[in-house]
Amino acid sequence: MPLPSQSELYGYYVARCGHHGVRKPHQAVLALLAEDTVSHAERLAGEAAERRVAVADLVRIEDNGDVAARARDRAAVLPLASQRVFRLADAGGRAALSPLYVGARGMLPILDLLAELPLVESVDVSNIASWYDSDTFAGAVHGSVSGNDVMDHLCSVLPRLRALRSLDLGNQPVGSIAVAKLLAATEPLPHIIHVHLDTTHVDPYLVRAFQQMLEEHQRLPRPPTSSSSAVARAYVVPPHLAALPPLDRKTLREQQVLRALLCHDSNFTAAVTAAEMDAMVLTGRVMSTTEVVFRCGDRGVRGDGEHLFIVKSGRLRVYADLEGFTLGRRDYFGDHHPAVLLPCSRLVEEERGVVYAIPLHACGAIVACWGARLEASWPWLHRAPLMQAVGAWTCMRACTCSEVIVAAATETIVEAGDSAEELYVVCDGDFSALDVRDGDAARFNARSVRFVFTRYDVFGVEALVARKHHSSVRIKAGKERDMLYRVVRVRGCGVRVLHRQLRPLFISLARAYSLHEDLGTGDTAP
Structure with missing residues (x-):
């Protein structure tokens, strides 16, 4: 099967950002996941088939500016899945002057993304600011992420990087606990032959053991490097990546706004697990308030029988009587409970806005x-x-x-x-x-x-x-x-x-x- 496309990796990274509670995906990662020619063509073909229009019509609508310049930009994008080196670069060119700030929590979805790159041979995070900076407060706040949590996640990712040979953690002030875990994770992986660490705060015994282990790995016969085509033929799309729906990038970003709305409401967080929350977010769609009113029709606030609606912006007025009442941001409707017989009520768009629609089949638990x-x-x-x-x-x-x-x-x-x-x-x-x-x-x-x-x-x-x-x-x-x-x-x-x-x-x-x-x-x- 082909390697993951830019769109698939983009969707996976954005979804993992939401899963780990990262509110804003890092721009340096999004630059690596920019849309290339192949992903652009696949997206246009899917949208054209869904809307039953010609691809040329979509191109004419979307590329209303400099078509040639946009095409050159897409052609210049090297797909991340085919790259041998993983290193974040600041789009503004400031990485050489100061390290990129990602944060401990922000590193978790980046490591999840890294695990889906089967060709990567070198991982260089030496230009990323220390993810130990907030360790002073990590233990005081529930759900916070420490630097050692990032190291634990890195150790869990390493076995999936079959082609990895070099790992550079030069800017991270790791301690003896983190190095001991990294040593245990690296020892059964003989293909890792270079690891650069800041050993200032590491026990000398661990430093010697790490050096000895790497020397043993270097003495082993090195297997030949597999070509991209050979890896692509043997590549099997993991279930968690295949389960992601093929959505455009704007919808993917809106889904994470939906996740933020749900996670700030105790009526959702106390009722569903993290996996059930993921299912609700991944199946959510954006609708205008006009479309919602049309869909609900005579059923009004009872909904259309297919979706749970969550208001993102705008206002809807519910006329159960002469005056009625309004539904605004973060309010929801459309769920049905047989124990209560609801009278007819009419929905009217009072202020145009956006509504999230989650299929009820994904809301069974809630x-x-x-x-x-x-x-x-x-x-x-x-x-x-x-x-x-x-x-x-x-x-x-x-x-x-x-x-x-x-x-x-x-x-x-x-x-x-x-x-x-x-x-x-x-x-x-x-x-x-x-x-x-x-x-x-x-x-x-x-x-x-x-x-x-x-x-x-x-x-x-x-x-x-x-x-x-x-x-x-x-x-x-x-x-x-x-x-x-x-x-x-x-x-x-x-x-x-x-x-x-x-x-x-x-x-x-x-x-x-x-x-x-x-x-x-x-x-x-x-």
């Missing part, structure tokens, strides 16, 4: 999780007086964005200063809003208690309506040890949709206990 949340929260939320002012779809969305929490006696639910987009509906027990301006000395005395919440009361809305956007009081469960304290917490899209429809009511609820001056004086401008 829909199942939301269905379980709906079953657990619906008996409580649909009876709450707050929900009597909104429609069935809004109540359903609040339930799918909720979880039932059982608290211990005197446990803090909302701390003074919290700014999260959350609201709580009391199911059992009582919860007190406490004035903590005098410290913890007051605790539960009569002066410190601003308000007591009982069944079906709502709290947590203060951060949504106050000018400072944070809570001014501490809300804790009651003191009785033998009492059940249970609340339903609503987050994300459910809170935003409720806030847009019930902001005046939220202000009235917050005024009952808030210490914020704007809520006390009536200044409640959003």
